[in-house]
Amino acid sequence: MKRILTGDRPTGKLHIGHYFGSLQTRVKLQNSGEYEPFIEIADVQALTDNFNNPEKVRKNVREVAKDYLSVGIDPEKTTIFVQSMIPEIAELTVFYSNLVTIARLERNPTVKTEIAQKKDLFGESVTYGFLGYPVSQAADITAFEGEIIPVGEDQEPLIEQCREIVRKFNSIYGEGILKEPKAELSKSARIKGLDGNDKMGKSLGNAIYLSDSDDEITKKVMSAVTDPNRIRKDDIGNPDICMVYYYHKLFSNEEACKKCHKECMAGERGCVACKKELSNNIIEFLKPIKEKRAYYDAHPEEVDRILREGTEKARKVAKETMKKVKEAMMLNYFE
Numbered sequence: 514m515k516r517i518l519t520g521d522r523p524t525g526k527l528h529i530g531h532y533f534g535s536l537q538t539r540v541k542l543q544n545s546g547e548y549e550p551f552i553e554i555a556d557v558q559a560l561t562d563n564f565n566n567p568e569k570v571r572k573n574v575r576e577v578a579k580d581y582l583s584v585g586i587d588p589e590k591t592t593i594f595v596q597s598m599i600p601e602i603a604e605l606t607v608f609y610s611n612l613v614t615i616a617r618l619e620r621n622p623t624v625k626t627e628i629a630q631k632k633d634l635f636g637e638s639v640t641y642g643f644l645g646y647p648v649s650q651a652a653d654i655t656a657f658e659g660e661i662i663p664v665g666e667d668q669e670p671l672i673e674q675c676r677e678i679v680r681k682f683n684s685i686y687g688e689g690i691l692k693e694p695k696a697e698l699s700k701s702a703r704i705k706g707l708d709g710n711d712k713m714g715k716s717l718g719n720a721i722y723l724s725d726s727d728d729e730i731t732k733k734v735m736s737a738v739t740d741p742n743r744i745r746k747d748d749i750g751n752p753d754i755c756m757v758y759y760y761h762k763l764f765s766n767e768e769a770c771k772k773c774h775k776e777c778m779a780g781e782r783g784c785v786a787c788k789k790e791l792s793n794n795i796i797e798f799l800k801p802i803k804e805k806r807a808y809y810d811a812h813p814e815e816v817d818r819i820l821r822e823g824t825e826k827a828r829k830v831a832k833e834t835m836k837k838v839k840e841a842m843m844l845n846y847f848e
């Protein structure tokens with residue numbers, strides 16, 4: 514079975530953008546029975562831009578794990594592991610760092626964009642760790658011989674960089690030692706924020722989290738951006754520029770969406786009622802996810818057991834890869 518590797522940086526709880534963007538796909542791939550999925554909680558990578566806030570990363574490792582379990586990631590089918598507990602990944606990162614030039618890392622479009630977004634943290638001078646995170650990601654993928662890597666378009670350059678590292682490694686140390694991964698472009702769309710921003714995120718304050726309370730959901734939906742030209746209930750509206758209608762398409766059934774569109778365009782629907790209907794539908798949609806989460810909130814020892822067992826299983830795989838790598842690099846001195 515082909516191995517699939519995915520993961521998240523534990524810098525915050527996961528939101529509905531993650532749900533529609535990647536979590537749904539992971540559950541589908543897991544349940545297809547065609548793959549052997551691994552999910553990495555990338556705490557070391559999270560530290561590259563949160564090195565001054567280790568408490569935040571530590572706390573979110575378990576929060577992200579609970580998000581996975583509550584959306585249907587099944588630890589019997591998917592190996593969930595913690596990156597920092599696999600020292601082989603750090604070792605591989607060091608070995609691979611000789612195979613990548615600084616200029617190549619600086620040219621990586623994903624890295625370039627992210628550095629620009631983190632100007633507040635890095636100023637004019639980015640750290641070696643952040644610039645090099647694609648190398649650490651190549652180590653993540655190859656440690657588990659990940660063959661299929663589901664990614665969004667913006668992450669594709671990272672997989673290309675990993676493929677280059679694999680080819681270079683194999684050409685120097687022996688063909689076929691490392692497996693070359695393939696990026697599988699995710700068909701799921703990126704979900705916009707409640708404010709209409711293309712990106713949903715904590716720092717933007719425009720996200721609904723999978724673990725938000727009903728009141729938080731209602732409050733957030735009430736603040737969503739609507740058609741600005743609509744002042745009174747009987748004003749003719751344009752639902753296609755309204756974030757409430759955008760979310761209705763994700764959370765409300767077809768009939769409700771059609772009714773919303775028609776009534777808005779005819780000036781027969783109030784925005785407050787429209788938002789109330791939407792928040793009720795989101796609350797209903799998230800109900801089973803939140804029920805599962807409540808179970809894991811009440812059983813933290815079970816979350817820890819799942820993470821420990823997943824990490825032990827992942828470590829075994831990484832050790833096998835490391836054995837091959839060290840033999841190929843002639844670093845197997847005392848065996």
Ligand code: SF4
Pocket residue numbers: 739740743750751752755756757758773777782783784785787788
């Ligand atoms: Fe948006 Fe609904 Fe108001 Fe129309 S009625 S502008 S779809 S919130």
